[in-house]
Amino acid sequence: MIREEIVKLTGKAIKNLQKEGVFPAFKVPEILIEHPENELYGDYSTNVALKIAKLAKKSPMEIAELLSKKLEAQGPKLFTKIKIAKPGFINFFFSKEYLQNQVERILKEKDNFGQLDIGKDKKVQVEFISANPTGPLTVGNARGGPLGDVLGNVLKKAGFKTEKAYYVNNYGMQILTLGHSVLKDSQAKYKGDYINYLQKKVKEKDPYKAGEKAAKIIIEEMIKKTSKRLGIKYDQWVKESDLYKSKAVDRVLKLLEKKGLIYEKEGAKFFKSSKFGDERDRVIIKSDGWKTYLAGDIAFHIYKFEKKKFDKVINIWGADHYGDVLGLQAAVKALGHEGKLDIILLQFVTVLEKGEKKRMSKRKGVFVTMDELLDKVGPDVIRFLLLQKSADTHLNFDLSLAKEQSENNPVYYIQYAHARICSILRKAKSKNFKADYELLNHSLELSLIKELIKFPEVIEDTAKDYQVQRIPKYAIDLSTLLHQFYRDCKVISEDKALTQARLSLVLASKTVLKNTLSLMGISAPERM
RNA sequence: GCGCCCGUAGUUCAAUGGAUAGAACGUCAGAUUGCGGAUCUGAAGGUUGCAGGUUCGACUCCUGCCGGGCGCACCA
Numbered sequence A: 001m002i003r004e005e006i007v008k009l010t011g012k013a014i015k016n017l018q019k020e021g022v023f024p025a026f027k028v029p030e031i032l033i034e035h036p037e038n039e040l041y042g043d044y045s046t047n048v049a050l051k052i053a054k055l056a057k058k059s060p061m062e063i064a065e066l067l068s069k070k071l072e073a074q075g076p077k078l079f080t081k082i083k084i085a086k087p088g089f090i091n092f093f094f095s096k097e098y099l100q101n102q103v104e105r106i107l108k109e110k111d112n113f114g115q116l117d118i119g120k121d122k123k124v125q126v127e128f129i130s131a132n133p134t135g136p137l138t139v140g141n142a143r144g145g146p147l148g149d150v151l152g153n154v155l156k157k158a159g160f161k162t163e164k165a166y167y168v169n170n171y172g173m174q175i176l177t178l179g180h181s182v183l184k185d186s187q188a189k190y191k192g193d194y195i196n197y198l199q200k201k202v203k204e205k206d207p208y209k210a211g212e213k214a215a216k217i218i219i220e221e222m223i224k225k226t227s228k229r230l231g232i233k234y235d236q237w238v239k240e241s242d243l244y245k246s247k248a249v250d251r252v253l254k255l256l257e258k259k260g261l262i263y264e265k266e267g268a269k270f271f272k273s274s275k276f277g278d279e280r281d282r283v284i285i286k287s288d289g290w291k292t293y294l295a296g297d298i299a300f301h302i303y304k305f306e307k308k309k310f311d312k313v314i315n316i317w318g319a320d321h322y323g324d325v326l327g328l329q330a331a332v333k334a335l336g337h338e339g340k341l342d343i344i345l346l347q348f349v350t351v352l353e354k355g356e357k358k359r360m361s362k363r364k365g366v367f368v369t370m371d372e373l374l375d376k377v378g379p380d381v382i383r384f385l386l387l388q389k390s391a392d393t394h395l396n397f398d399l400s401l402a403k404e405q406s407e408n409n410p411v412y413y414i415q416y417a418h419a420r421i422c423s424i425l426r427k428a429k430s431k432n433f434k435a436d437y438e439l440l441n442h443s444l445e446l447s448l449i450k451e452l453i454k455f456p457e458v459i460e461d462t463a464k465d466y467q468v469q470r471i472p473k474y475a476i477d478l479s480t481l482l483h484q485f486y487r488d489c490k491v492i493s494e495d496k497a498l499t500q501a502r503l504s505l506v507l508a509s510k511t512v513l514k515n516t517l518s519l520m521g522i523s524a525p526e527r528m
Numbered sequence B: 001g002c003g004c005c006c007g008u009a010g011u012u013c014a015a016u017g018g019a020u021a022g023a024a025c026g027u028c029a030g031a032u033u034g035c036g037g038a039u040c041u042g043a044a045g046g047u048u049g050c051a052g053g054u055u056c057g058a059c060u061c062c063u064g065c066c067g068g069g070c071g072c073a074c075c076a
Helices: A002-019 A060-074 A096-112 A144-157 A173-183 A193-201 A207-229 A240-245 A248-258 A293-307 A319-334 A370-377 A379-387 A399-407 A410-428 A443-452 A455-465 A470-488 A496-519
Strands: A044-046 A079-085 A089-094 A123-127 A161-168 A236-239 A262-265 A268-271 A282-285 A312-318 A341-346 A349-353 A356-358 A395-398
Touching: A002 A044, A002 A060, A060 A079, A060 A089, A089 A096, A096 A443, A096 A496, A123 A144, A144 A161, A144 A312, A144 A341, A144 A379, A144 A455, A144 A496, A161 A207, A161 A240, A173 A193, A173 A207, A193 A207, A207 A370, A236 A240, A240 A248, A240 A293, A248 A262, A248 A282, A248 A293, A268 A319, A282 A293, A293 A312, A293 A319, A312 A319, A319 A341, A349 A399, A370 A379, A370 A399, A379 A399, A379 A410, A379 A470, A395 A399, A410 A470, A410 A496, A443 A470, A443 A496, A455 A470, A455 A496, A470 A496
Parallel strands: A123 A161, A123 A312, A161 A236, A312 A341, A349 A395
Antiparallel strands: A044 A089, A079 A089, A262 A268, A268 A282, A349 A356
16 A cells, blocks of 8 residues: 555655664654645645654754655655645655556456455454344434444455444343333333234233243344344344353353452442442342343453454444443453453434424334334435444434435435446446556546545555544545546547546446445445 | 533534645536536635633644533343
């Protein structure tokens, strides 16, 4: 990747200058390479001269000057020019030849373009949604669906062995409550049409057994179906009840006990999580003998790390689980897996109807299900809409605007760009182009190539920081350039050589755009 | 009370401490006898909640305040 190359070369230049005694000895900080917004400042840019000014005991401009000269002298020549600017930026400008060659590279690598190896030999699991099986998926608890799904796709593309998992909490009090609700006895709490449906299907009379059966139906007939409609394919559905059946929970509790991390107080058993960074100790077995949610979750995570050998586990949780983060992290740390668990907290969705907030409650039977939304606007639109938002955003979702927004959703803009270039390729018929890439000289052709080669960077950045909203943004930017290219550069023309060159660029663009869409789990129609 | 997250254009949202804060929708004005007009071009629209601070540089980091969401269980 070109970006890594610049980092290496710049680092080398700094070290060379240190050897020559121009710079004093100091540890070279991380070199950041970015794309300047204004193209006058080049294709890539680094602020390293500003960063090391104090260490090098020279002015940033002087350092930038020295570095750019050194970079030009030491080679290899990747850029036509390297310029320095104002406070101390070093700006790099691509050579045409380099860009033109990239088209061939993309055509050669095809769907593998953007495939990285930063996750080589490492296994990662993404666990997401994992909503309690006490009702259908709501808009709120399905928010993490597209995020987790796409994060999994990105990590796979980055070279990790990836698994997507749903943890089914079919054990404990909420199952009992669900049972009572289905039986509609005096302790019933959940309401809604689905409860009426379950009442007919569930024959069990014992409240807990009725709850278990109902949970099973909810998972099989509702949650799995909705996930599938959303385009999510899980590799694993892990049931909490199975962790109890297999004694995994008991084993983990014994392990903690052996380490002297369990104590009894007022009839309950506590885990000394405060020893591992938690703000208080956590109850792990209640005085009535029931194990808490945490007990199951610890067992689940030990299963992930020790049985399944994941090097990294990413959990996507609703922000209401904020209070549980430290407890689980403490257990992970206590059992020797510190640093392997990342938890992404997803802020809440506020559903609005005509500007009015809708309070969601399964207990009151008031909620908007993901299925209703899917009926209204379809999976591509929902996925795109949700993917555009960062996890930290307190998302406002206006139902009355949903239809209108869906009709004008940028996802169609992207799909249209794809369909359009497919149409050109259909028209051209031939699939093997003998292209002279030097003919790709138009400024939009070069801009388009620059955008295409950002794709691996998008993968790398997202695999590192989990900021998935970068991908829809990239898709829009790429589509914009494609539409502009379409306007200004007629592909199929009398000029046969130019036609061939442009067709190859179109094919390369199609490859990248299609990969971007498939990363997002959004369809790439050839016609629309 | 304490902790986490958020406050950016009319609206929904972007922006690894960088250069003139960007898109989309909406609004207004334009473009086709050329490969798909679900497109393209342009304009209007911002004191990034407020006040300080850190630094060459702050939407971004720190402090305080205002407003909102979430959490602080022997519930999951």
